[in-house]
Amino acid sequence: MRGDGMGAWRLLRAVMCCIVAAWLLAPLVVVVVISFSSAPFLQFPPPGFSLRWYVQLFSTPAWTNSLLVSVQIMVPAALFATILGTAASYALVRGGVPGARLVMACLMLPIVVPGMITAAALFGVYRGLGLNGTLTGLIIGHTVLCLPYVVATVTSALRVQDARLEDAAATLGAPPWAAFRHITLPLVLPAVLSSLLVAMILTFDELIVSLFVSSARVRPVAVQMWSNLLGDFDPTISAIASVCFLLALLVLLADLALRAGKSSRIA
Amino acid sequence: MSDVLALQGVSKRYGSQVAVDALDLTLRRAEFLTLLGPSGSGKTTTLMMVAGLQRPDTGTIRLNGASVGDLPPYRRDIGMVFQHYALFPHMTVRRNVGFPLEMRRLPREEIAKLVEEVLELVRLPGLGDRLPKELSGGQQQRVALARALVYRPALLLMDEPLGALDRKLREQLQLEIKRVHRERGISVLYVTHDQEEALTMSDRIAVFDRGRIQQIGTPEELYDRPSTRFVASFIGDTNLVSGRAISTAEGVCEVETPAGRVRASVRQRIAAGTSVVVAVRPERVSLASEGEGLGGSVTDVIFVGTARKYAVRLDDGTECFVLRQVGSAPIGGAGTKVRLSWEATHAIAFEA
Numbered sequence: 001m002r003g004d005g006m007g008a009w010r011l012l013r014a015v016m017c018c019i020v021a022a023w024l025l026a027p028l029v030v031v032v033v034i035s036f037s038s039a040p041f042l043q044f045p046p047p048g049f050s051l052r053w054y055v056q057l058f059s060t061p062a063w064t065n066s067l068l069v070s071v072q073i074m075v076p077a078a079l080f081a082t083i084l085g086t087a088a089s090y091a092l093v094r095g096g097v098p099g100a101r102l103v104m105a106c107l108m109l110p111i112v113v114p115g116m117i118t119a120a121a122l123f124g125v126y127r128g129l130g131l132n133g134t135l136t137g138l139i140i141g142h143t144v145l146c147l148p149y150v151v152a153t154v155t156s157a158l159r160v161q162d163a164r165l166e167d168a169a170a171t172l173g174a175p176p177w178a179a180f181r182h183i184t185l186p187l188v189l190p191a192v193l194s195s196l197l198v199a200m201i202l203t204f205d206e207l208i209v210s211l212f213v214s215s216a217r218v219r220p221v222a223v224q225m226w227s228n229l230l231g232d233f234d235p236t237i238s239a240i241a242s243v244c245f246l247l248a249l250l251v252l253l254a255d256l257a258l259r260a261g262k263s264s265r266i267a
Numbered sequence: 268m269s270d271v272l273a274l275q276g277v278s279k280r281y282g283s284q285v286a287v288d289a290l291d292l293t294l295r296r297a298e299f300l301t302l303l304g305p306s307g308s309g310k311t312t313t314l315m316m317v318a319g320l321q322r323p324d325t326g327t328i329r330l331n332g333a334s335v336g337d338l339p340p341y342r343r344d345i346g347m348v349f350q351h352y353a354l355f356p357h358m359t360v361r362r363n364v365g366f367p368l369e370m371r372r373l374p375r376e377e378i379a380k381l382v383e384e385v386l387e388l389v390r391l392p393g394l395g396d397r398l399p400k401e402l403s404g405g406q407q408q409r410v411a412l413a414r415a416l417v418y419r420p421a422l423l424l425m426d427e428p429l430g431a432l433d434r435k436l437r438e439q440l441q442l443e444i445k446r447v448h449r450e451r452g453i454s455v456l457y458v459t460h461d462q463e464e465a466l467t468m469s470d471r472i473a474v475f476d477r478g479r480i481q482q483i484g485t486p487e488e489l490y491d492r493p494s495t496r497f498v499a500s501f502i503g504d505t506n507l508v509s510g511r512a513i514s515t516a517e518g519v520c521e522v523e524t525p526a527g528r529v530r531a532s533v534r535q536r537i538a539a540g541t542s543v544v545v546a547v548r549p550e551r552v553s554l555a556s557e558g559e560g561l562g563g564s565v566t567d568v569i570f571v572g573t574a575r576k577y578a579v580r581l582d583d584g585t586e587c588f589v590l591r592q593v594g595s596a597p598i599g600g601a602g603t604k605v606r607l608s609w610e611a612t613h614a615i616a617f618e619a
Contacts (some may be wrong), residue, residue, distance in 0.1 A: 167320050168353035170340040171424075172367035172414065182366070186357050 035238035053239040066224035070204055077142035078199035085150025086192050093158040111148045115208040123212040133215030141209045146199035157191030190258055197251045269296050271422050271454040277326030279312050286312040288478035299448055301457045303465040304475030310458045314424050319343050331421055346415030350427040352407045354399040360410050361395035367418045385417040405436045425457045441467050462502045474498050496617040499546035506587040508545045512537045519611045525583035526561040531614035542619040549590040551613035554598050560608030568600055
């Protein structure tokens with residue numbers, strides 16, 4: 001009897017999981033399928049299959065330029081956010097900085113404050129500096145947006161590392177920088193790389209700040225998609241969406257591989 | 268100057284809490300000096316200040332004659348072994364041990380040679396390619412010891428290095444550390460709260476209580492001639508009997524207790540009428556069925572291998588222990604009335 005009851009629960013749980021998974025994945029599947037459609041408008045299921053929308057995507061300068069701009073923002077912004085965020089985390093966790101909690105809270109603000117407000121604030125500041133519509137402005141903005149994710153990930157990794165290891169390194173003759181490079185950094189490297197990947201996804205997808213501070217000339221892919229959706233659109237939009245999806249998927253897989261490697265190396 | 272380490276007037280407070288109070292301490296070359304005391308007595312804080320991981324509020328610390336007060340840990344010529352090993356988990360044993368040499372920019376071949384040599388010394392040859400997590404606790408502590416020895420620091424600091432190990436392993440490693448100390452002729456500053464460990468290993472012991480050194484001396488001195496009641500009760504097993512001094516003459520004082528009269532030596536003059544505590548080791552007490560001394564009755568007899576331990580309740584209610592060699596004349600079991608006595612030179616009276 002009891003066994004049967006458990007069996008029923010397990011079945012129910014499995015069904016629930018499948019429903020949730022379908023709910024989450026179905027729209028993505030539809031988008032990817034439509035991107036291979038032969039019809040000139042969004043139609044599901046498609047009447048036939050073709051690669052015409054991908055050809056269209058990669059032969060339209062507006063799309064290719066925006067993809068390039070997004071990469072030009074993503075790489076430096078993700079790198080800056082990771083480097084700055086890691087340095088800040090180290091100082092906040094180990095440095096004995098007065099008011100560390102307050103500084104930490106400030107670094108977390110971009111998550112807490114609504115995106116619109118951050119975007120409007122950046123727009124206002126940039127107007128004085130002439131940074132609106134520039135690559136530099138977008139890179140700085142995206143760096144700020146990614147920082148809290150890096151800080152959250154890296155501080156929690158640092159907190160579980162034994163601070164005694166750095167003391168030990170110091171007694172063995174390692175100056176602070178050597179102790180960080182040889183001991184602390186290798187131990188939190190999986191968290192650092194993981195936050196780098198998350199930052200990459202974040203900047204690639206980011207829309208609100210980009211809408212405010214981009215221009216017609218410097219237009220990241222998310223903004224290009226947005227303006228395309230506002231006008232007449234064809235299945236090219238699902239082709240670019242599929243490309244973005246593929247990119248995010250690759251990054252997530254890399255992160256997964258990273259975590260697997262970490263758990264097998266350091267028990 | 269043959270003192271490796273000299274502390275002068277060193278103090279450290281945490282807020283209003285005085286951790287170390289105007290401490291003076293010297294460590295001679297090749298000496299094994301142990302800081303012994305209960306937790307919170309300031310011994311670990313002292314060690315951390317010598318290492319440079321804590322800053323003293325006042326006082327000077329000299330290493331080989333030079334003041335190191337302003338030097339960070341990595342510029343002091345010290346090695347340190349931590350209670351929880353603090354091995355680098357992402358490095359093999361060989362790289363862990365080689366790390367201090369790498370920091371000193373020694374050539375590769377030299378590092379390899381020195382590492383093999385020191386792994387031999389701590390009896391861990393052949394484990395160089397393992398990661399720390401693949402070793403037992405005892406092996407990990409040997410690696411930590413090797414890592415702190417390999418660059419031949421002027422002074423080796425050890426912070427309760429055996430605290431996390433079980434008793435058997437602890438005793439084995441005590442002997443190993445002593446052997447390494449002898450073979451390398453290193454100077455060691457050792458911290459423990461385990462008085463047996465301190466007695467086994469040390470050339471000298473400094474007994475800490477509430478941030479101050481109560482007494483410093485060889486294990487024998489501390490055991491046989493404790494200078495305070497705290498030292499007497501902290502080191503070894505001690506019977507403490509309260510009473511009132513009735514007369515003193517030539518360093519010996521007669522003490523009246525509710526259970527009878529006893530004699531004990533005194534370190535300084537004690538006026539007649541003063542309340543005192545007499546400290547005496549269990550193995551120094553004679554048991555007899557009648558005669559002089561304190562009256563009491565046996566409550567328990569415990570066989571401890573080479574000796575029998577008698578628990579005795581004195582007539583005033585004080586619990587005492589008496590250790591008698593197996594083979595000495597038998598005394599009855601629980602309930603037997605006995606008299607406890609001792610030579611005046613084997614007991615010490617302190618003002619209560």
